[in-house]
Amino acid sequence: xxxxQPDPLLPVLRDDELxxxxxxxxxxxxxxxxxDFVNNIWRVLANDPPLLEQTxxxxxxxxxxxxxxxxxTKQLIYIAVSVAQGCNYCIRSHTAAARNLxxxxxxxxxxxxxxxxxxxxxxxxQGLQVPIDDAFx
Amino acid sequence: xxxxQPDPLLPVLRDDELxxxxxxxxxxxxxxxxxDFVNNIWRVLANDPPLLEQTxxxxxxxxxxxxxxxxxTKQLIYIAVSVAQGCNYCIRSHTAAARNLxxxxxxxxxxxxxxxxxxxxxxxxQGLQVPIDDAFx
Amino acid sequence: xxxxQPDPLLPVLRDDELxxxxxxxxxxxxxxxxxDFVNNIWRVLANDPPLLEQTxxxxxxxxxxxxxxxxxTKQLIYIAVSVAQGCNYCIRSHTAAARNLxxxxxxxxxxxxxxxxxxxxxxxxQGLQVPIDDAFx
Amino acid sequence: xxxxQPDPLLPVLRDDELxxxxxxxxxxxxxxxxxDFVNNIWRVLANDPPLLEQTxxxxxxxxxxxxxxxxxTKQLIYIAVSVAQGCNYCIRSHTAAARNLxxxxxxxxxxxxxxxxxxxxxxxxQGLQVPIDDAFx
Amino acid sequence: xxxxQPDPLLPVLRDDELxxxxxxxxxxxxxxxxxDFVNNIWRVLANDPPLLEQTxxxxxxxxxxxxxxxxxTKQLIYIAVSVAQGCNYCIRSHTAAARNLxxxxxxxxxxxxxxxxxxxxxxxxQGLQVPIDDAFx
Amino acid sequence: xxxxQPDPLLPVLRDDELxxxxxxxxxxxxxxxxxDFVNNIWRVLANDPPLLEQTxxxxxxxxxxxxxxxxxTKQLIYIAVSVAQGCNYCIRSHTAAARNLxxxxxxxxxxxxxxxxxxxxxxxxQGLQVPIDDAFx
Numbered sequence: 001x002x003x004x005q006p007d008p009l010l011p012v013l014r015d016d017e018l019x020x021x022x023x024x025x026x027x028x029x030x031x032x033x034x035x036d037f038v039n040n041i042w043r044v045l046a047n048d049p050p051l052l053e054q055t056x057x058x059x060x061x062x063x064x065x066x067x068x069x070x071x072x073t074k075q076l077i078y079i080a081v082s083v084a085q086g087c088n089y090c091i092r093s094h095t096a097a098a099r100n101l102x103x104x105x106x107x108x109x110x111x112x113x114x115x116x117x118x119x120x121x122x123x124x125x126q127g128l129q130v131p132i133d134d135a136f137x
Numbered sequence: 138x139x140x141x142q143p144d145p146l147l148p149v150l151r152d153d154e155l156x157x158x159x160x161x162x163x164x165x166x167x168x169x170x171x172x173d174f175v176n177n178i179w180r181v182l183a184n185d186p187p188l189l190e191q192t193x194x195x196x197x198x199x200x201x202x203x204x205x206x207x208x209x210t211k212q213l214i215y216i217a218v219s220v221a222q223g224c225n226y227c228i229r230s231h232t233a234a235a236r237n238l239x240x241x242x243x244x245x246x247x248x249x250x251x252x253x254x255x256x257x258x259x260x261x262x263q264g265l266q267v268p269i270d271d272a273f274x
Numbered sequence: 275x276x277x278x279q280p281d282p283l284l285p286v287l288r289d290d291e292l293x294x295x296x297x298x299x300x301x302x303x304x305x306x307x308x309x310d311f312v313n314n315i316w317r318v319l320a321n322d323p324p325l326l327e328q329t330x331x332x333x334x335x336x337x338x339x340x341x342x343x344x345x346x347t348k349q350l351i352y353i354a355v356s357v358a359q360g361c362n363y364c365i366r367s368h369t370a371a372a373r374n375l376x377x378x379x380x381x382x383x384x385x386x387x388x389x390x391x392x393x394x395x396x397x398x399x400q401g402l403q404v405p406i407d408d409a410f411x
Numbered sequence: 412x413x414x415x416q417p418d419p420l421l422p423v424l425r426d427d428e429l430x431x432x433x434x435x436x437x438x439x440x441x442x443x444x445x446x447d448f449v450n451n452i453w454r455v456l457a458n459d460p461p462l463l464e465q466t467x468x469x470x471x472x473x474x475x476x477x478x479x480x481x482x483x484t485k486q487l488i489y490i491a492v493s494v495a496q497g498c499n500y501c502i503r504s505h506t507a508a509a510r511n512l513x514x515x516x517x518x519x520x521x522x523x524x525x526x527x528x529x530x531x532x533x534x535x536x537q538g539l540q541v542p543i544d545d546a547f548x
Numbered sequence: 549x550x551x552x553q554p555d556p557l558l559p560v561l562r563d564d565e566l567x568x569x570x571x572x573x574x575x576x577x578x579x580x581x582x583x584d585f586v587n588n589i590w591r592v593l594a595n596d597p598p599l600l601e602q603t604x605x606x607x608x609x610x611x612x613x614x615x616x617x618x619x620x621t622k623q624l625i626y627i628a629v630s631v632a633q634g635c636n637y638c639i640r641s642h643t644a645a646a647r648n649l650x651x652x653x654x655x656x657x658x659x660x661x662x663x664x665x666x667x668x669x670x671x672x673x674q675g676l677q678v679p680i681d682d683a684f685x
Numbered sequence: 686x687x688x689x690q691p692d693p694l695l696p697v698l699r700d701d702e703l704x705x706x707x708x709x710x711x712x713x714x715x716x717x718x719x720x721d722f723v724n725n726i727w728r729v730l731a732n733d734p735p736l737l738e739q740t741x742x743x744x745x746x747x748x749x750x751x752x753x754x755x756x757x758t759k760q761l762i763y764i765a766v767s768v769a770q771g772c773n774y775c776i777r778s779h780t781a782a783a784r785n786l787x788x789x790x791x792x793x794x795x796x797x798x799x800x801x802x803x804x805x806x807x808x809x810x811q812g813l814q815v816p817i818d819d820a821f822x
Contacts, residue, residue: 003415005268006551006822009643010653012268039270041262048657054746055258055664058739062254068247073210077248080214081255081671083401084221086497086634089262090255091403092273095420105421109459110205111214112401116466117199118218118227120394121192123492125178125226127357127386129365131142131149133176136229137691140691141277143548146369147379185383191472192390195465218397220675223360223771228675232694242695246733249675253740257668260766264631264660266639274417278688279542280685283780284790286542313544315536322794328606329532329801335602336528342521347484351522354488355529355808358495360771363536364529366547384479385488391473392492392501395466399452399500405416405423407450410503411554414552494812497634502814506557516558520596523812527603531805534629538768538797540776553816560816587818589810603806610802616795621758625796628762629803632769637810638803640821658753659762665747666766666775669740673726673774679690679697681724684777 010047012040021049025056032060039093072101076111083115149180158186162193169197176230209238213248220252286317295323299330306334313367346375350385357389421458423451432460436467443471450504483512487522494526560591569597573604580608587641620649624659631663695732697725706734710741717745724778757786761796768800 011017018026026046029038045052063074075098082090095108124130148154155163163183166175182189200211212235219227232245261267285291292300300320303312319326337348349372356364369382398404422428429437437457440449456463474485486509493501506519535541559565566574574594577586593600611622623646630638643656672678696702703711711731714723730737748759760783767775780793809815 002271003269003274003417004551006266006640006817008266008268009640010265010657037272039272040267041258044265044267045261047653048661050746051261051657051661051664054743055261058254058743059258061735061739062247062250068241068244069213069251073213074247074251076206076210077213077217077251078255079401080217081221081252082259083397084218085256085259086400087259087263088400088403089267089269089273090259091401092269092417092420096273104205105458107205109421109462110199110211112398113199113459113462114206114211114214115218115401116394116398116462117195118215119222119397120390121178121196122219122222122224122227123357123393124182124188124192124386124390126224126360126362127353127365127389128147128181129143129145129362130177130181130226131145132140132226132229132691134139135174135176136226136233137140140689143277143366143543146366147383184379185387187472188383188387188390191469195469198461198465216675220671223674225674225677228677229691229694242732246695246736249672250733250736252675253668253672253736256671257664260631260667261660261664263634263636264627264639264663266636269417276545277543277548280540280680280688280777282540282542283777284539284794311546313546314541315532318539318541319535321790322798324609325535325794325798325801328609329535332528332602332606333532335598336521336524342515342518343487343525347487348521348525350480350484350488351491351525352529354491355495355526356533358492359530359533361533361537363541363543363547364533366543370547378479381479384473384485387473388480388485388488389492391469392489393496395452395470396493396496396498396501398456398462398466400498402421402455403417403419404451404455404500405419406414406500406503406554408413409448409450410500410507411414414554490812494808497811499811499814502812503554503557516595520558520599523809524596524599526812527599527805527809530808531801534768534804535797535801537771537773538764538776538800540773550819551817551822554814556814556816558813585820587820588815589806592813592815593809599809603809606802607806610795610798616789616792617761617799621761622795622799624754624758624762625765625799626803628765629769629800630807632766633804633807635807635811637815637817637821638807640817644821652753655753658747658759661747662754662759662762663766665743666763667770669726669744670767670770670772670775672730672736672740674772676695676729677691677693678725678729678774679693680688680774680777682687683722683724684774684781685688 008040008044010044012043013046014043018046019049022046022052025049025052028060029056032064041089041093072098072103075101075103079111080115083112084119145177145181147181147184149177150183151180155183156186159183159189162186162189165197166193169201178226178230209235209240212238212240216248217252220249221256282314282318284318284321286314287320288317292320293323296320296326299323299326302334303330306338315363315367346372346377349375349377353385354389357386358393419451419455421455423454424457425454429457430460433457433463436460436463439471440467443475452500452504483509483514486512486514490522491526494523495530556588556592558592558595560588561594562591566594567597570594570600573597573600576608577604580612589637589641620646620651623649623651627659628663631660632667693725693729695729697728698731699728703731704734707731707737710734710737713745714741717749726774726778757783757788760786760788764796765800768797769804
């Protein structure tokens with residue numbers, strides 16, 4: 001579905017508008033992901049090549065391969081943070097990433113059941129000012 | 138470590154102060170978790186037995202057993218939400234639960250590396266008002 | 275219960291340390307609330323008399339008397355925001371205010387049941403990216 | 412006003428796509444609310460019938476009738492949480508519910524005046540690290 | 549770019565719909581900013597003249613002129629809060645204001661690099677429950 | 686003031702417990718800041734040397750020197766995010782950093798006046814669902 005959206009606050013750069021440093025990052029994104037598609041966050045960050053380089057290095061390093069946690073688990077954690085912080089772009093782009101890694105509808109629904117119960121109990125604990133048990137200190 | 142903390146806003150009920158409905162929930166918590174220890178959130182919610190019953194049923198149903206996602210993954214998702222929402226009690230109690238399920242120091246550190254990169258890129262996307270790619274709509 | 279707490283980032287001014295402008299605000303706080311007690315938020319804001327004046331005028335104007343909503347309802351709304359934003363001082367000081375207005379334990383528990391269900395369903399809606407019904411637009 | 416919106420991340424189920432369990436919940440929603448209209452949150456949750464059942468039971472139980480607090484007060488608390496957490500769907504759907512319960516424009520404006528002053532003073536307290544008064548502990 | 553948006557929850561008042569009190573505030577907005585343009589937040593708040601007056605007085609007083617901090621720095625702080633709280637309208641309107649004050653693309657990108665590193669390290673500190681150093685207490 | 690605090694969730698490493706990689710980062714922190722003091726966030730991150738290296742490089746790169754914005758302005762932006770996200774450690778440590786850069790009490794108070802008005806107007810805009818003016822799109 002195509003939806004009319006407001007312009008970003010820095011331009012979404014096309015490939016032919018990239019600086020040399022930004023173009024090098026784009027080449028690595030494409031090689032790493034094995035696709036020609038480069039999504040908008042990178043095209044906006046390309047306006048500031050050092051920020052683009054640093055952010056891509058971090059995303060690739062943390063999310064790019066199985067580590068102590070497998071890549072799908074890491075995408076679910078990323079989505080949970082994005083829901084709690086209200087970032088629609090992040091929810092959509094990382095749900096797409098998780099889908100590509102095999103996330104099923106049933107797993108996706110359970111992810112949100114967990115997020116929902118966490119959101120609820122977080123607020124009960126904060127609102128009632130529950131003291132931390134000695135066992136957890 | 139024992140740390141002096143403020144009183145909660147409803148009393149932390151001892152076992153001998155429970156209503157019959159609350160006592161029944163506590164019995165189920167103990168049987169389900171196979172331990173006599175009942176942590177403070179339940180002792181505070183026990184002041185409102187229907188809220189206690191409903192909340193325990195939800196926590197047990199969503200987090201209590203492997204489902205579409207395994208129990209450790211679900212605890213990591215819970216922790217991620219709690220960090221993003223700033224609930225110290227929730228971070229500590231569910232980190233303890235995850236530790237009991239075998240979470241290692243290295244996995245725990247990687248969990249936070251993921252939360253950190255999510256928190257950062259969330260704010261870049263929101264602040265620069267990056268439009269959602271058609272591919273994600 | 276007295277609990278050791280870190281120092282604030284501006285001093286908590288005693289009555290004998292107030293500027294004339296701050297002292298005038300304190301006199302109005304005491305007259306309005308019919309008590310000699312002035313809590314710490316005002317003693318910290320007193321370091322910046324215009325901010326103190328403006329904030330007290332706003333709190334008094336919005337929360338100080340029944341308006342379109344009664345004062346207890348307004349305190350409950352205030353508490354709900356403070357829980358959702360994680361401000362412990364605000365939760366405690368406005369729960370005390372609501373108690374003074376007659377809030378019962380049972381009402382207080384229900385307040386949190388509402389906050390909890392709101393927190394949960396908020397996250398479900400955001401995470402699943404539910405479109406707004408035409409009926410609500 | 413009809414506005415083009417992105418697709419949700421699980422399908423918005425039509426009545427003829429519901430499982431038997433989901434259809435039973437929809438029947439109860441319709442009977443409880445005395446209207447044929449079922450809004451999108453339920454149509455998305457219907458993809459996971461247990462989550463639908465549990466969430467509807469909770470919403471109906473907490474918000475569905477006067478309890479310790481009247482239903483309009485509870486809707487105002489719900490809206491306050493939704494504003495503080497940034498859930499547009501929730502703000503709109505529960506404002507519609509509150510309007511049906513008789514919320515006036517003047518009450519609605521005052522609700523937001525309270526939310527605004529709470530949001531401001533929350534941040535002042537947190538930023539200045541105001542210690543909690545002994546009287547509130 | 550013109551984008552279709554949902555209606556606000558109170559009407560966006562035209563100049564010929566203003567009460568006398570609201571019209572006086574609009575006249576001051578126009579005189580202060582030296583432009584005929586009055587943006588939507590004021591047109592919505594105009595439904596509640598006291599809230600309009602109080603909010604405009606505060607915005608004008610805090611953001612309207614160099615004080616201890618210069619006006620551009622204050623707009624950057626405002627934007628940082630708005631990103632962290634997820635207010636799109638606020639991000640856009642105050643980015644426009646900062647642009648009018650001379651904010652460059654390079655400064656704007658660095659603003660977001662700071663916001664991003666703050667968002668990330670905030671979550672690391674909270675998630676790992678780092679104790680505050682004695683030096684900072 | 687020394688205050689008893691709960692233990693962190695990973696150990697606060699002493700200098701004699703550091704890995705070689707972590708020790709190298711500490712040496713750079715000390716050289717960069719021209720002090721022997723290394724605060725707790727780095728001692729906790731030292732449990733994961735790659736996360737420590739990456740985070741320090743980012744903090745040093747973004748906050749360590751004047752760039753498009755001067756270092757004090759960047760610390761104020763950092764504090765604003767930390768207040769909005771509720772990170773006490775971050776508020777305290779970066780307020781200390783800003784104090785070292787010459788932040789006065791009057792500037793500090795004005796910083797919070799800006800944060801307060803931003804927090805308030807953010808919530809008014811979100812709660813009333815104010816549409817973005819065409820001029821800002």
